[in-house]
Amino acid sequence: xxxxxxxxxxxxxxxxxxxxxxxxxxxxxxxxxxxxxxxxxxxxxxxxxxxxxxxxxxxxxxxxxxxxxxxxxxxxxxxxxxxxxxxxxxxxxxxxxxxxxxxxxxxxxxxxxxxxxxxxxxxxxxxxxxxxxxxxxxxxxxxxxxxxxxxxxxxxxxxxxxxxxxxxxxxxxxxxxxxxxxxxxxxxxxxxxxxxxxxxxxxxxxxxxxxxxxxxxxxxxxxxxxxxxxxxxxxxxxxxxxxxxxxxxxxxxxxxxxxxxxxxxxxxxxxxxxxxxxxxxxxxxxxxxxxxxxxxxxxxxxxxxxxxxxxxxxxxxxxxxxxxxxxxxxxxxxxxxxxxxxxxxxxxxxxxxxxxxxxxxxxxxxxxxxxxxxxxxxxxxxxxxxxxxxxxxxxxxxxxxxxxxxxxxxxxxxxxxxxxxxxxxxxxxxxxxxx
Amino acid sequence: xxxxxxxxxxxxxxxxxxxxxxxxxxxxxxxxxxxxxxxxxxxxxxxxxxxxxxxxxxxxxxxxxxxxxxxxxxxxxxxxxxxxxxxxxxxxxxxxxxxxxxxxxxxxxxxxxxxxxxxxxxxxxxxxxxxxxxxxxxxxxxxxxxxxxxxxxxxxxxxxxxxxxxxxxxxxxxxxxxxxxxxxxxxxxxxxxxxxxxxxxxxxxxxxxxxxxxxxxxxxxxxxxxxxxxxxxxxxxxxxxxxxxxxxxxxxxxx
Numbered sequence: 001x002x003x004x005x006x007x008x009x010x011x012x013x014x015x016x017x018x019x020x021x022x023x024x025x026x027x028x029x030x031x032x033x034x035x036x037x038x039x040x041x042x043x044x045x046x047x048x049x050x051x052x053x054x055x056x057x058x059x060x061x062x063x064x065x066x067x068x069x070x071x072x073x074x075x076x077x078x079x080x081x082x083x084x085x086x087x088x089x090x091x092x093x094x095x096x097x098x099x100x101x102x103x104x105x106x107x108x109x110x111x112x113x114x115x116x117x118x119x120x121x122x123x124x125x126x127x128x129x130x131x132x133x134x135x136x137x138x139x140x141x142x143x144x145x146x147x148x149x150x151x152x153x154x155x156x157x158x159x160x161x162x163x164x165x166x167x168x169x170x171x172x173x174x175x176x177x178x179x180x181x182x183x184x185x186x187x188x189x190x191x192x193x194x195x196x197x198x199x200x201x202x203x204x205x206x207x208x209x210x211x212x213x214x215x216x217x218x219x220x221x222x223x224x225x226x227x228x229x230x231x232x233x234x235x236x237x238x239x240x241x242x243x244x245x246x247x248x249x250x251x252x253x254x255x256x257x258x259x260x261x262x263x264x265x266x267x268x269x270x271x272x273x274x275x276x277x278x279x280x281x282x283x284x285x286x287x288x289x290x291x292x293x294x295x296x297x298x299x300x301x302x303x304x305x306x307x308x309x310x311x312x313x314x315x316x317x318x319x320x321x322x323x324x325x326x327x328x329x330x331x332x333x334x335x336x337x338x339x340x341x342x343x344x345x346x347x348x349x350x351x352x353x354x355x356x357x358x359x360x361x362x363x364x365x366x367x368x369x370x371x372x373x374x375x376x377x378x379x380x381x382x383x384x385x386x387x388x389x390x391x392x393x394x395x396x397x398x399x400x401x402x403x404x405x406x407x408x409x410x411x412x413x414x415x416x417x418x419x420x421x422x423x424x425x426x427x428x429x430x431x432x433x434x435x
Numbered sequence: 436x437x438x439x440x441x442x443x444x445x446x447x448x449x450x451x452x453x454x455x456x457x458x459x460x461x462x463x464x465x466x467x468x469x470x471x472x473x474x475x476x477x478x479x480x481x482x483x484x485x486x487x488x489x490x491x492x493x494x495x496x497x498x499x500x501x502x503x504x505x506x507x508x509x510x511x512x513x514x515x516x517x518x519x520x521x522x523x524x525x526x527x528x529x530x531x532x533x534x535x536x537x538x539x540x541x542x543x544x545x546x547x548x549x550x551x552x553x554x555x556x557x558x559x560x561x562x563x564x565x566x567x568x569x570x571x572x573x574x575x576x577x578x579x580x581x582x583x584x585x586x587x588x589x590x591x592x593x594x595x596x597x598x599x600x601x602x603x604x605x606x607x608x609x610x611x612x613x614x615x616x617x618x619x620x621x622x623x624x625x626x627x628x629x630x631x632x633x634x635x636x637x638x639x640x641x642x643x644x645x646x647x648x649x650x651x652x653x654x655x656x657x658x659x660x661x662x663x664x665x666x667x668x669x670x671x672x673x674x675x676x677x678x679x680x681x682x683x684x685x686x687x688x689x690x
Contacts, residue, residue, distance in 0.1 A: 152627060260620070314450045314464050327623035334620035337467045337507045338447060 006032040006191070008223035008389065009211055011198050011235055013037075014045035015174065015375055016367050017227035018181035019382025022079075025188040027386050032191045032219065033182075034211065036231070039194055041178025044229045047344030048375040049256065049284055049294055050171040051273055053095045054118060055109045055163070056373075057430045058353070060418045062112035063410065064377050070409035071379035072171060078379060079184035088177035093285060095168030095273035096123070096131050099160040100141065102277045103430065106163045113165070116410060121164040128162050131272055133265045133330060140328050143280040143298035146321045152328050159278055168273055170284055174375060181378075201239040201364065208239065208363035223389055225365045230308040230345035232368035241359040241366075245421040249355070249369040251308040252348045254433075255315060257293040257323045257341040258286050262332035267291055275434065279325040282433070291333065293322045293341075297432040308345055315339040346372035351426045352435055356385060356419035358392050358399070365389055366421060373435035380407060384416055436489040436545035438479045439538050441565065442508050443469040444501035445555040454656045459524075466500060468507040471550025473618035475611035479548055480512025480619070482582055490514050492541065496521060496533050502634060510621035510629035517541060521639035526651040529644060531564035536642040541635075544569075544606050546587070551576045551610040562610040572603045575610030 010021045013035035021031045037043055052069055056062045071078050072090040099105040113120050121127075125137045138154035145151065171177050182192060200212035201224055210220035226235045230251035236242040261267035271285035280298030283291050295301060301318065304311075319339045327333045349355055349369025354377075357366045367385050374381065384405040391403045402417025429435070446452060450464040468476075479491045493508035495501050496519045505516035519537050538544055547569070549562040559575070566573030578598065579590035587603045592612055621629070668678045683690045 152623060315447070316465075324623060324626070327626075331623050334622060335626065336618075336620045337473065338470065339449070339465060339467075 006030050006219065006221040008032075008225060009034060009219060009221040010225045010227055011211070012043070012227035012229055012231075013040045013178070013182065013192060013194070014043055014227065014229050015041060015048070015178045015181065015378040016370065016381055017225070018178050018185060019378040020225055020227060020367060020385045021190045021382075022181050022185040022188070023382040023386035024389065025185050025190045027390065029223075029386075030189060030191075031185070032193065032221070033185070034193045034196050034198055034213075034219075036197045037194065039179070040182040040192070041175035044345050044347065045178050045375065046175040047256070047342050048174040048372075049292060050174040050177070050375050051095075051168075051282075051284055052090060052170060052376045053168045053273060053275075054113065054165050055095070055097045055103075055106070055275065056112075056435045057103075057108065057428050058418075058426070058435075059108070059112045059115065060414060061353070061435050062109065063116060063407065063412055063414060064380060066116050066118060067380045067407040067410050067412075067414075068377045069167065072376070075177070075180070079180055081180075081184045081187050083176075083180045083183045085179055085183075086173075086176055088171050088173045088180055090169055090171055092167065092169040093272050094131075094164060094166045095275065096128065096162045096164045097275040098162050098278055100277040103434075105160060108428075110163060116412075119166060121166075123162045123164055125159050125161055128159070131164065132274070133262050133267075134332055135329055136331055137329075139278050140325075141278045143300050143325070145300055146317060146324060148300075152324065170273065171375075198235065198238070201235070201361075203361065206362065208361055223363050223365065223393065225367060225385070225389070226359075227367045228347075229368075229370070230347045232347050232366075234308070236359075236366075236368075239359065239361050239364050241361050241364060244360040245355075247350045247355055247369065247421055247423060247425070249347050249349050250305045251311075252346045252372075253304040253306045253311050253343065254295065254346055254372065255319045255322065255341060255343050257319045257339070258288075258290045259293065259323050259326075259336065259340070260334050261289045261291055262330060262334065265332075276326075276329060277434075279328055281322050281325045283326055290340075291326065293326050294433065295322050296430075296434055305348075306345070311345070313343050315341065315343065346370070346433070348372070351429045352431050352433070353426055353429055354381075354419055355421045356381060356388070356416060357421045358388065359421065363393075365392075371435060372433040384414070388416055436486055437542045438482060438489060438491045438546045438548065439544045440472065440475045440479050440491065440493050440508060440513060440548040441534050441561065442472040442476070442493050442495045442504055443550070443553045443555075444495060444497040444504040445469045445553055448554055452658075454658055457655050457657075458653050459656065466503065468504045469550050469553045469555075471552060471554070471611055471613070472508070473511065473550075474613060474615045475548035475550055475609075476508045476511045476513055477616045477618045478580060478611055479546075481616070482546070483512070483514075486582070489545070492517060494534055494537055495519065496525065496530050496639070498522060505634050506629050507621075509632045509634075510625045511619060513632075515632055516634040517637060518634055519637045519639050519642065527558050527560040527564050528647045528650060530561055531568050532644045532647070533639060533642055534561075534565060535568045536644060537637055540637070540642075546582070546606055547571070547608045549608065549610050551612045559610075562608050566608040569606070569608070571606050571608050573608040573610070574601055574603060576612035577609045578612050578614030580609065580615065
């Protein structure tokens, strides 16, 4: 059975896949988005903490996050629609990033923020106290597991200070935001198929030609984009491109904890985002006056690479370990006996930087390896991926002469070659969700 | 006064629970302090703070791993723990006999707490069986408690939201209900302190518990499959809102 022909098929209806569909449709492509799950953003996007922050280990990362920030500020205007299901919104909280040797005391981040003209405050340990409820600012580095007898014992020094970036926050509902983009894309002609699994990438005359579905349906298109998140490596293997990539992707299992705020603290409304590389955790205010706690992958924690279709969805000791790391910093933080939070997957690349690229199969494109840190960048990624597809499809060699993308809000150029599948592992990376 | 809290190590109800051999669950999931027992520990710690020379002791019959649950009780305010270690699950009759033996070996109970039920077996029997073996009065689903010189004044919630008030002689056995208090969750310093508190381990067989003349065993466990039954409410916004309020009040009974 052969269905009607599309200009582009996007595999994966997460926040980035839908942004690519929307941007391609705006450029006149007839697109079809296919997702194995029942709706937009039902996969790993739903588990995203949706944090909009600017501290990345590379100048390119900082610049792209700043560009993305402006899209979220004016979300309905970007999408040119109001979703009847409701619109996700950006909530500004401010973000405080702890200085540490691990992040080079944030010197590279401050340099990038200066270059972009982004305001920030450099805080002394004393000044940090106004942003946290009754904190203990002693150092606990290096991080340890809970069964280590030295877990939670201060190691002598104090925290070295922090950088506070007021223009930071989070998006209210990542799944809803992805639905918002679906509605915007449908408005400009995109089609979506849910509960539909791709089982093969079709090839014709040495290039991508469409996809085969599990029920035997063949859908033809000259352009196929892999935005399959934690399943990205499986799609790459179908296309036969994985072996030719220098940087590869894998599914990593992660846990995020939710714990109540300390008594008398309205953290939901007055809390900030924190990134504490001394204890190896980040936090965000969460509904229900909770604190959401994620891991920054400290060296002592094993990385749990899994089969994205068969992994342990129960909480493990990791969840409590993360909560306890915040509890060291905030001694009034209550730790319930019953774990709350979520278990989900990252699509991690070898250096925790994303791959936004063509592949060695003409017509087959990659927006993968997002490593838990690209939700915020989805709108500009959608924009430059659509330009990259146009650029390559009109005969340019992106590997030799990479696309130079103009970021319209911050009026700067981004070398898309930075995100190449064939780069060397970027040693400047944090090798964590920080990117 | 010595206040004993009988706590249970139960599977996390949020975990994906798998039934093995049709009569037991796969225990390779998170276990925790039975949520109703949290109310018991919180109340016991409160009484201790208002009663000079009192001590709170958490007692548990369970496998070695149940020490975690005792440590949770210690972090929430208990002073020390007693773990009766066993390698299988016992019914409420044997459990009550084992708890009694361990408590009597340890001291003289002025008050014994349990949760009003455990979230795994939901038997709601252990507090009564403890009362029976000690010959103490028992009240369950306790939502208010005042300890006076020689008696406890207790409010118990019955079904339908009715509350009865009882005067009970001491010592007595109390099954803590949700309405009793808001559990006081431990902080990091509480957890650090709890690690240093003593936990005595007693081997179940050393208690020489005699077989009860009767007993209960699980014959078969079956997972409950509950399908969602969505229903569309049609009409204008005002009608829909009124209908939702009616359903929440009359059908769900949550308003």
